Amino acid sequence: MIQRVLMHCKCTQNTRNHHGKSSLAINLFHCLCLRMRFRNLIVPVCVLFACTGSAQPVFDVAHLNGIEMPVQGSGSGNADSLKPQIRNVHAFLQIPLDLSPRTTLIVFPYFEQKSFAYPRISSEQTSFPFIPSDFSCYAFTLTGRHTFADTSWRLFTAFSVRHYGEQGLSPGKGSIIPAGAAFFERRFSRDFALRAGLFLSREYFGNLWLPLVGFNWKASDRLWCWGLLPRFAVADYRINSWWHVCLHFRGINESYLFAERADGRQGWLALQEGQLRLGQEFYLPKTPMVFTMDVGHTVNRTLRAYDPSLAEEMETKPSDGLFFRLSLVWRLHLDDRFGKQEL
Numbered sequence: 340m341i342q343r344v345l346m347h348c349k350c351t352q353n354t355r356n357h358h359g360k361s362s363l364a365i366n367l368f369h370c371l372c373l374r375m376r377f378r379n380l381i382v383p384v385c386v387l388f389a390c391t392g393s394a395q396p397v398f399d400v401a402h403l404n405g406i407e408m409p410v411q412g413s414g415s416g417n418a419d420s421l422k423p424q425i426r427n428v429h430a431f432l433q434i435p436l437d438l439s440p441r442t443t444l445i446v447f448p449y450f451e452q453k454s455f456a457y458p459r460i461s462s463e464q465t466s467f468p469f470i471p472s473d474f475s476c477y478a479f480t481l482t483g484r485h486t487f488a489d490t491s492w493r494l495f496t497a498f499s500v501r502h503y504g505e506q507g508l509s510p511g512k513g514s515i516i517p518a519g520a521a522f523f524e525r526r527f528s529r530d531f532a533l534r535a536g537l538f539l540s541r542e543y544f545g546n547l548w549l550p551l552v553g554f555n556w557k558a559s560d561r562l563w564c565w566g567l568l569p570r571f572a573v574a575d576y577r578i579n580s581w582w583h584v585c586l587h588f589r590g591i592n593e594s595y596l597f598a599e600r601a602d603g604r605q606g607w608l609a610l611q612e613g614q615l616r617l618g619q620e621f622y623l624p625k626t627p628m629v630f631t632m633d634v635g636h637t638v639n640r641t642l643r644a645y646d647p648s649l650a651e652e653m654e655t656k657p658s659d660g661l662f663f664r665l666s667l668v669w670r671l672h673l674d675d676r677f678g679k680q681e682l
């Protein structure tokens with residue numbers, strides 16, 4: 340049935356004029372919703388920049404993954420010689436909606452559960468002993484994509500509200516923070532496009548802004564590269580129709596709010612690091628599902644925390660370390676040249 344829906348969507352797409360094309364993912368999603376009446380859309384589900392629509396050759400409708408960063412260190416020495424243990428599970432769902440032939444809106448709810456453990460190093464030097472161990476993260480993002488009359492130009496915008504806080508801390512006035520991004524894409528050929536824009540966020544430690552530079556490049560029949568730096572980048576090499584090998588980069592700059600202490604004050608934790616990982620992606624036959632297994636290493640990890648009892652901000656650069664990642668993805672191909680999906 341999915342294959343018939345896919346063929347119907349392709350036919351629908353081909354009947355639109357050059358200025359009125361919609362992505363295959365949008366048409367497929369609408370056809371699925373109509374035919375399945377949402378009964379089969381209940382599936383397991385980096386917040387702002389996953390929603391780049393067809394600015395890349397794939398579109399992840401739903402995503403569930405888990406990451407394990409094993410703890411390392413002898414329990415003695417200084418803070419910078421230890422590797423914290425971080426475990427997190429996160430899920431998201433992307434729902435695309437056509438507002439017009441040139442404009443698409445994507446609704447993007449996101450959830451993450453993160454466990455954080457940092458070993459104490461001595462009675463004199465306890466590294467961030469006041470940090471809670473568990474955090475819950477909720478976010479809701481709206482992303483828009485508009486294609487101009489000159490179809491080589493597109494504008495992407497996103498706005499998000501987020502709650503990143505200690506587990507048990509209810510979302511409220513002090514914990515909900517906004518973020519936004521906008522960037523233009525200029526397509527020079529069918530195989531190459533560049534992007535430039537700006538990201539702004541209100542973090543618990545203050546304001547954060549980042550210039551954005553991105554690309555989408557079909558380097559060969561088997562190799563695709565895309566990204567939006569400094570947030571993420573992907574190099575995807577197709578071994579065959581069901582097996583891809585990918586090199587990923589992800590830049591993380593996140594902050595988490597602590598629950599109120601007895602005196603009414605709140606602290607926060609900020610994590611900044613780069614993540615490089617090598618992934619194996621397996622496309623499950625006759626389905627849109629992808630199973631991935633990755634191994635990676637952090638780069639330039641920095642932790643900052645504000646202790647409300649001392650009214651003092653602390654910073655440490657713990658040693659970088661290995662991490663492992665598993666994920667299950669409901670993925671649609673937006674460009675048949677990326678690899679034909681046998682649905």
